[in-house]
Amino acid sequence: MGTPAADGRFGEFGGRFMPESLVPACLELEAAFTEAWADDAFRDEYARLLRDYGGRPTPVTECTRLSERLGVRVLLKREDLTHTGSHTINNVIGQALLTKRMGKTRVVAETGAGQHGVATATACAMFGLECVVYMGEVDIERQALNVFRMNLLGAEVRPASSGSRTLKDAINEALRDWVATVETTHYCLGSVMGPHPYPWMVRELQRVVGEEAREQCRAVLDGADPDYVVACVGGGSNAAGTFAGFVDTNAKLIGVEPEGGAAIGHGVPGVVHGSKSFLLQDEHGQVLEAHSISAGLDYPGVGPEHAHLSSIGRARYVAAGDAEVLDALQLLARTEGIIPALESAHAVAWVIRAAGTDELPAGSTVMVTLSGRGDKDAEQVMKVLDART
Amino acid sequence: MKLEAHLRERRDAGRKLLVPYVTGGLGDQWTEVLRAMADAGADAIEVGIPFSDPVMDGPTIQEASQRALELGATPAGILGELRGVDVGVPLVAMTYYNIVFRTGHRRFARSLADNGVCGAIVPDVALEELDDWGRAAADASVETVLLAAPVTPDDRLAELCRRSQGFVYAVSVMGITGERQSVAQSAGVLAKRMKAVTDKPVIVGFGISTPDQAVEAAAEADGVVVASALMRLLLDGAAPEQIGDAVAAMRRALDAG
Numbered sequence: 001m002g003t004p005a006a007d008g009r010f011g012e013f014g015g016r017f018m019p020e021s022l023v024p025a026c027l028e029l030e031a032a033f034t035e036a037w038a039d040d041a042f043r044d045e046y047a048r049l050l051r052d053y054g055g056r057p058t059p060v061t062e063c064t065r066l067s068e069r070l071g072v073r074v075l076l077k078r079e080d081l082t083h084t085g086s087h088t089i090n091n092v093i094g095q096a097l098l099t100k101r102m103g104k105t106r107v108v109a110e111t112g113a114g115q116h117g118v119a120t121a122t123a124c125a126m127f128g129l130e131c132v133v134y135m136g137e138v139d140i141e142r143q144a145l146n147v148f149r150m151n152l153l154g155a156e157v158r159p160a161s162s163g164s165r166t167l168k169d170a171i172n173e174a175l176r177d178w179v180a181t182v183e184t185t186h187y188c189l190g191s192v193m194g195p196h197p198y199p200w201m202v203r204e205l206q207r208v209v210g211e212e213a214r215e216q217c218r219a220v221l222d223g224a225d226p227d228y229v230v231a232c233v234g235g236g237s238n239a240a241g242t243f244a245g246f247v248d249t250n251a252k253l254i255g256v257e258p259e260g261g262a263a264i265g266h267g268v269p270g271v272v273h274g275s276k277s278f279l280l281q282d283e284h285g286q287v288l289e290a291h292s293i294s295a296g297l298d299y300p301g302v303g304p305e306h307a308h309l310s311s312i313g314r315a316r317y318v319a320a321g322d323a324e325v326l327d328a329l330q331l332l333a334r335t336e337g338i339i340p341a342l343e344s345a346h347a348v349a350w351v352i353r354a355a356g357t358d359e360l361p362a363g364s365t366v367m368v369t370l371s372g373r374g375d376k377d378a379e380q381v382m383k384v385l386d387a388r389t
Numbered sequence: 390m391k392l393e394a395h396l397r398e399r400r401d402a403g404r405k406l407l408v409p410y411v412t413g414g415l416g417d418q419w420t421e422v423l424r425a426m427a428d429a430g431a432d433a434i435e436v437g438i439p440f441s442d443p444v445m446d447g448p449t450i451q452e453a454s455q456r457a458l459e460l461g462a463t464p465a466g467i468l469g470e471l472r473g474v475d476v477g478v479p480l481v482a483m484t485y486y487n488i489v490f491r492t493g494h495r496r497f498a499r500s501l502a503d504n505g506v507c508g509a510i511v512p513d514v515a516l517e518e519l520d521d522w523g524r525a526a527a528d529a530s531v532e533t534v535l536l537a538a539p540v541t542p543d544d545r546l547a548e549l550c551r552r553s554q555g556f557v558y559a560v561s562v563m564g565i566t567g568e569r570q571s572v573a574q575s576a577g578v579l580a581k582r583m584k585a586v587t588d589k590p591v592i593v594g595f596g597i598s599t600p601d602q603a604v605e606a607a608a609e610a611d612g613v614v615v616a617s618a619l620m621r622l623l624l625d626g627a628a629p630e631q632i633g634d635a636v637a638a639m640r641r642a643l644d645a646g
Binding site: 007015016017018019020021023024025162163168169172175176179180181182183269270271272273274276279281283284285286287 | 440441442443444445447448451455458463464465486487488489490491492512513514515516517518535536537538539540541542545549560563564565
C-alpha cells in the first residue's frame with residue numbers, strides 16, 4: 001500500500017474524475033499534503049496531537065471469553081477508545097492541520113452516522129476553524145444525538161434532502177459547497193474515497209491504526225503477526241489504515257461490507273464522487289441506494305484501493321447482514337463488556353460466523369479493528385431490539 | 390452536422406450564440422421542446438441525460454433529472470427518442486461520466502452519433518481523464534466540449550481550449566448550475582481570458598436566467614447556455630410553446646445587443 005501512481009490510480013481504480021472547477025483545488029491539496037507529509041515538523045505535530053488530544057496509542061485488547069467461545073484467538077484494536085470514540089479522529093486531526101497550513105479558514109464535511117461529522121466539528125473547534133457538516137435527512141433522524149453534539153461543538157449541520165437522503169447525498173452537497181467556496185474552504189472528506197489525493201491521503205492519516213496494531217499484536221503473539229486481520233468497510237478508511245500496517249505480512253486481510261451496501265460484493269466498476277471503484281448501480285449507470293442498519297456504512301461505493309486489493313487478491317471482501325450484526329454487537333457486549341459501533345459489529349459478525357470453518361479455522365489468531373464505540377447507536381439498537389421481542 | 394463549424398459560421402456572421410438546455414425524458418413532450426427551442430432561434434441545444442448524482446448541478450436541474458428518472462428515462466431511451474428528430478441545429482449531450490463508462494466509451498459515442506447527436510459535455514471528465522473518452526468520441530465524430538472555470542490557471546486554460554471541440558464552455562461562476570440574481574463578474578473575466586487564447590467559440594453558462602443577463606454574459610463571450618431558468622418553467626408545467634417563447638425572448642435580447 002504505497003503511493004498511488006501520479007494520476008492517483010491504484011491499479012485500474014482511483015483517478016480524479018472531477019469538474020474543472022474543483023481540479024485546481026485537488027491539485028493544490030495534493031501538493032500541500034505531499035509537502036506536509038514529507039515535513040518532519042508536520043509529522044511530529046500530527047503525532048503529538050494524536051497522542052495528547054486524540055488519546056493514542058489505543059490498546060489492543062485480547063478477548064479471552066469471546067476467544068474461548070469461538071475457538072479462535074480474538075484481539076481487538078481499540079479505536080473506540082480514541083477521543084470522540086472512533087478512528088475518524090485520526091483523519092480529521094491531520095486534515096485540520098493541513099487546512100491551517102494551506103491558510104484556509106473554513107471546513108466542510110459530510111457525515112453518515114455522524115462520527116466523522118463529530119470528529120470534524122471537534123477538530124475545527126480545537127483549531128478555531130468554521131465548520132459546516134452535511135448530513136442526509138434520514139441520517140439526521142437516525143443520529144439525533146450526534147447532530148446535537150456537532151451543534152454543541154459549534155458546527156452547523158445542513159441537511160441533504162436529495163436522492164436517498166443519506167451519506168452519498170451528503171457528499172454531493174459537500175462537493176457543491178466546496179465548488180462555491182474553494183478559495184477559503186477545505187473539504188474534509190471522511191473516507192478513503194473521492195478524487196486523488198483523498199484515498200491516498202486519508203489512508204496515510206489512518207495508517208497509524210495498522211502500524212500500532214502490528215507492533216502491539218507482535219507483543220501479544222510472541223513476535224508473530226495475526227493469521228487474519230479484519231475490519232469493516234463502508235468507504236473503507238479504518239480498513240485501509242489497518243491493512244496498511246499488515247499488507248507486507250502474511251496476515252489474511254478481510255474487509256467486511258454491509259450486505260445491503262456491498263460495493264465489492266455486489267457492485268461493478270463505476271465512477272462517482274471523483275474516483276473509479278466498485279459501485280452499486282443499475283444497468284444504465286444510475287447509482288443505487290445502499291442499505292445498512294449502520295448509517296456509517298450505507299454508501300453505494302467503496303474506496304478505490306480496496307477495489308484494487310480485491311482485484312489483485314491481496315484482501316478478501318465479505319458481507320454481514322443486519323441481523324447477525326446485532327447479534328454480534330450483543331455477544332461482544334456480554335462476553336467482553338465492550339459495546340461496539342454498528343459499523344465495527346460487522347467485522348465482529350464475520351469473525352463469529354466464520355470461526356471454526358474453513359474461512360477462519362479453529363485455533364487461528366484474528367485481529368479485528370474495532371473502529372468505534374456503540375454509544376451513538378444505543379438508541380437505535382434499543383428500538384430495533386425492542387421491535388424484535 | 391458539425392458543431393464547431395456550425396457555431397463558428399453563425400458567430401462569424403455577427404450573431405451571439407444561444408444554447409438552451411433540456412433534460413431528456415422530462416415529460417412526454419420533451420422532444421417537442423427541442424423543436425420549439427430551435428424554432429425560437431437556438432443555435433445548438435444541450436440535451437441532458439439524467440444521472441442520479443449530478444454534483445455540478447443545482448436544485449432545479451437535479452429535480453428535473455430526478456423527475457425524468459422517475460418517469461423511466463434511460464440513456465438509451467433518450468437517445469432513441471432523438472433518432473429522426475432533426476430540428477436543424479446541432480444537439481449536444483450533457484451527462485456525467487458514469488453513464489458513459491457504464492455504457493462503454495465506444496458504444497456510447499456511437500449511440501450519440503447514430504442518433505444525431507454531434508457533441509458531448511461530460512463535466513466530471515477533466516483534462517487528466519480525457520484520453521479514453523476523447524479517443525472514442527473522436528472516432529465517432531462526436532465533438533467533446535470541455536469546461537473552463539474561473540480558477541483554471543492560464544497554462545491549463547490554454548491546454549483546455551486547445552483540446553476542447555465544438556466550443557469551449559465557460560463556467561461563469563465558482564458554484565453549481567442554477568438561477569442567480571446577477572451575472573458574476575468572473576464570467577466576463579474568464580471569457581476574456583479564453584478569447585485571448587482560442588478562436589473557438591466561447592460560450593458562457595451557469596446562472597444565466599434572464600434576457601438581460603444573457604446580453605450581459607455574452608458581452609465578452611460568443612454566447613450563452615441557458616438551463617435552469619428553462620427547466621424551472623418546464624417543471625412548473627409550461628408547454629413547449631411557452632419554453633419557445635422564453636428562448637425567443639433571449640434571442641431578441643441577444644440580437645438587439
